Amino acid sequence: MTLDPLNLIAILGMAVVTYFTRLAGLALAGRLDLSPRAQAAFDAIPPAVLIAVIAPSALATGWAETGAAVIAALAATRLPLLGVVGVGVVAVVALRAVI
Amino acid sequence: MSALDDARLGFSDIWPAMVAAIPVGLLLGALAAGKGLSPLEVFLMGAFVFAGGAQFAAVELWTSPAPVWALVFSTLLINARHILMSASVVPKLNGFSTFQKLLGLYYMADENWALAEKRARSRALSPAYWFGMAVPFVCCWLTTTTLGAIIGAAFGDPKRLGADFAFTALFIALTASFWKGRVTFWTVAAAGIASALTYKLVGAPWHVAAGAICGLLAAWLAAGDQDEAQPATEGAQS
Numbered sequence: 001m002t003l004d005p006l007n008l009i010a011i012l013g014m015a016v017v018t019y020f021t022r023l024a025g026l027a028l029a030g031r032l033d034l035s036p037r038a039q040a041a042f043d044a045i046p047p048a049v050l051i052a053v054i055a056p057s058a059l060a061t062g063w064a065e066t067g068a069a070v071i072a073a074l075a076a077t078r079l080p081l082l083g084v085v086g087v088g089v090v091a092v093v094a095l096r097a098v099i
Numbered sequence: 100m101s102a103l104d105d106a107r108l109g110f111s112d113i114w115p116a117m118v119a120a121i122p123v124g125l126l127l128g129a130l131a132a133g134k135g136l137s138p139l140e141v142f143l144m145g146a147f148v149f150a151g152g153a154q155f156a157a158v159e160l161w162t163s164p165a166p167v168w169a170l171v172f173s174t175l176l177i178n179a180r181h182i183l184m185s186a187s188v189v190p191k192l193n194g195f196s197t198f199q200k201l202l203g204l205y206y207m208a209d210e211n212w213a214l215a216e217k218r219a220r221s222r223a224l225s226p227a228y229w230f231g232m233a234v235p236f237v238c239c240w241l242t243t244t245t246l247g248a249i250i251g252a253a254f255g256d257p258k259r260l261g262a263d264f265a266f267t268a269l270f271i272a273l274t275a276s277f278w279k280g281r282v283t284f285w286t287v288a289a290a291g292i293a294s295a296l297t298y299k300l301v302g303a304p305w306h307v308a309a310g311a312i313c314g315l316l317a318a319w320l321a322a323g324d325q326d327e328a329q330p331a332t333e334g335a336q337s
Contacts, residue, residue: 002137006165011140013171014157015147021178022204025185032186037322042183044286044318045311046152047274049176051287052310053156054270055294056303057263065264072268076275082122084275088268093261 064095102227109231112218116210117239120151124240126265127154128247129254133262134161141248145241149206152273153177154244159266160304169304176311184212191219192229199226206233285321290314 034042058069072088079087100108131141136158144154153174160169185204192200203226207215211232218224274287294310301309 001139003139003143004137004163004165006167007136007140008143010157010165010167010170011144011147013167014144014153014174017171017175018148018150018153018178018181019205021175021181022185022207023201024182025187025189025204026200028182028186029189030186032183037319040282040322041315041319042180043277043279044282044315045176045179047277047283048286048290048314048318049156049173049307049311050152050270050274050277051290052294052307052314053159053173054267055291055310056298056306057267058271059291059295060298065267068264069267069271072271073275075268076272079272081119081269081272081276084272085126085265085268088271089261089265092264096261 062099064092064099067095067099068092102225105225105227106231109214109228109233110235112214113211113232113236116214117236120210120236120240121243123151124243125247125250126269127151127158128244128249129251130155130247130262130265131158131161131244132248132251132254134158135163136161136248138245138248138252142241142245145244146237148174149237149240150174150178150181150208151240155266155269155273159270160307162303166304169307173304173307173311181207184209188212188215188219188224191215191224194223195226195229199229203229203233206237208236211236282318282321285317286314289317 054069057065059066068088068091071091072084075084075087128138128141131144132138136144144157148154148157156173156177157170160166160173185207188207189200189204192203195203211229214232215224215229218228274283277283290310290313293313294306297309298306
């Protein structure tokens with residue numbers, strides 16, 4: 001059971017900003033009136049960040065990874081979360097063996 | 100209705116989401132172990148942060164030593180949706196004491212927020228119902244992520260079985276769950292290209308900020324076209 005001080009600082013920093021977002025409603029309730037455009041930008045935050053995090057792995061690693069990402073994206077239109085993970089992992093193992 | 104019955108009702112509403120989160124929690128723990136995080140660190144992250152998407156993104160970005168600012172920034176961005184969610188749910192917390200509000204909101208996640216909103220449409224949202232959902236949900240997440248870290252550490256290098264790609268596939272699936280048509284398409288295209296280019300030309304962890312900002316800009320621009328055509332959408336959506 002190890003606890004690295006820098007890891008603990010990172011975890012606490014993550015906790016502080018997360019709690020801030022959850023408490024913000026106490027101050028904002030009833031006062032938040034976003035334009036449709038601002039609302040669209042707000043709604044786009046999760047997909048923008050998720051894709052920004054994985055883009056190097058999906059687009060800048062190799063053809064096997066890019067191919068498997070395309071297959072996973074196709075699977076995501078049909079399958080639940082874990083199904084997509086299963087398809088993606090099998091695809092990358094298969095493509096790495098071939099390419 | 101007694102508080103105990105109400106808490107039971109909360110539990111019976113949350114348990115399908117809880118069961119669905121079991122393999123996800125195990126996966127997060129195993130991937131975190133692959134990045135060198137100890138089971139204790141995984142447990143503390145779950146207990147303090149308790150936000151699945153942000154925790155997955157953090158584990159993917161984690162290196163040794165930890166890139167603290169990149170981790171905090173990515174967490175803030177991914178969890179920014181909580182601002183809209185809490186703004187929408189807070190007026191429904193009438194029966195809560197201040198302490199119950201502060202504690203209850205600490206563990207507000209997508210699933211229990213959505214169920215609380217649903218409940219508030221038919222009946223008053225009680226603290227018993229809220230904590231009847233939240234307590235088992237949090238306990239399940241902490242147990243499965245910690246267990247995943249212990250099992251994952253025993254397995255060794257996750258790259259061996261293609262498990263390093265599990266993140267990429269998982270994030271693609273999560274993105275699909277946030278899909279809202281054309282605007283999301285331009286968001287994803289801009290975020291992906293900007294992030295990959297920044298990663299190649301500048302390096303980690305700048306690709307996250309560059310990709311996220313370009314994705315948001317694209318959403319802002321794409322949504323502008325339909326501003327007049329579409330009436331205002333209401334409240335928070337996750």
